[in-house]
Amino acid sequence: MPRPRSLTQDQVAAAALAVADRDGLAGLSMRAVAKELGMSTMALYRYVRDRDELEGLIVDLVLGEVDTSPPPDGPWRERVEVMAVRMRDALAAHAAIVPLTMTHRHGSPGSLRWGETVTGILAQAGIEGRAAAIALRALIAYVTGAIQLEHLGALSGTGTDAIAELPGDVFPNMAKTAQHARGIGPDEEFLGGLSALLRGLGS
Amino acid sequence: MPRPRSLTQDQVAAAALAVADRDGLAGLSMRAVAKELGMSTMALYRYVRDRDELEGLIVDLVLGEVDTSPPPDGPWRERVEVMAVRMRDALAAHAAIVPLTMTHRHGSPGSLRWGETVTGILAQAGIEGRAAAIALRALIAYVTGAIQLEHLGALSGTGTDAIAELPGDVFPNMAKTAQHARGIGPDEEFLGGLSALLRGLGS
DNA sequence: ATCGTAAGCGTATGCCGTACACCTACAGGA
DNA sequence: TCCTGTAGGTGTACGGCATACGCTTACGAT
Known part of the structure; x- marks a missing residue:
């Protein structure tokens, strides 16, 4: 009417x-x-x-643009990695709104579907109950944290250069680490940390 | 004058x-x-x-309020855990400004000192060079991500309750996981994910 | 043709960050 | 002791923000 x-x-x-x-x-x-x-x-x-x-x-x-269909068969760590990379790619396509995801991810249908697929993979790997809850939250914490870090001064960016030139007598370890960090790309950085977390989640 | x-x-x-x-x-x-x-x-x-x-x-x-003096001797994972907990506690005392840390952490003296101590511990454990750079960034990503998650709907909060009551036929794994998640406190959640990451970082 | 509903709009309020011009308190030199 | 230059402190004003409120208007059903 x-x-x-x-x-x-x-x-x-x-x-x-x-x-x-x-x-x-x-x-x-x-x-x-x-x-x-x-x-x-x-x-x-x-x-x-x-x-x-x-x-x-x-x-x-x-x-909602994240592909949440179950990834192809394979080791569970690789399948979870695929899910993490899908999330990262979707957000990288709209880097400006990354900060909004921290406040509004809660209860979003896309986020729920992503979690559903990930917990499904974990369950097939024998990770269930409390362990699955902790694993899922750890994955979300790492992925969201890493994505934000990536869009606020990449590992090989000017920030790292500044750290590499710090006074070597006050920050010796940071200066040396930053030297090596210069050659690390964002992908290697993201996947390196992720695979460490996944190794640890397998208990 | x-x-x-x-x-x-x-x-x-x-x-x-x-x-x-x-x-x-x-x-x-x-x-x-x-x-x-x-x-x-x-x-x-x-x-x-x-x-x-x-x-x-x-x-x-x-x-700057974070204690960055080297933690007491012990296994390196426990020492890094102490550093992570110190950072988390400092931010928990001022939860409102947590979002600001993502944009302004870069180059802050306190952040540099924290990184210096952590990379020092990693170096003593034989983690150096590129591995140390990736490990440090992974730790920062996890810690900052987890802290933000914690202050934007805790694992045992109303959000989890809502997930636990989701239609079981559409989100079976999430519903079941949320049931178990209800009994998990923020400390157990934070430390659980952190120890997984640390286990994985030891290669 | 008419009429009720909600779409769409203009205006106004009270915030915000901050540019700019002004006045003023103070330390040093006389 | 007074004078003076510098920088601290202030008041006003501007443009932009989210949004409350009330008006006009397009439209589907009658």
């Missing part, structure tokens, strides 16, 4: 994501998203309660 | 931290910090270039 909606929430989320991809997280505002959709600022509020909900929709959208 | 400063940057940082502790990150504003110091808003800018620098000072202050 009333006037029909002209947009879906998905379209709103997609517009917001486009703004964030183009102008960064700082450029993401209700005004900017409304302009992206060709509406007035306040019209946006017909689709979203407030900015917080909009951020949730963006995270849902990005996390 | 000119009028002397009446405040140190440390005092400014302490006031800002007090505001954040009391009113949360959302309550942290230049106006609020200036009021905390009993000055006008703009006087604050005599001590700090902009808000970004103020945030850096806060992080420096909190990270």
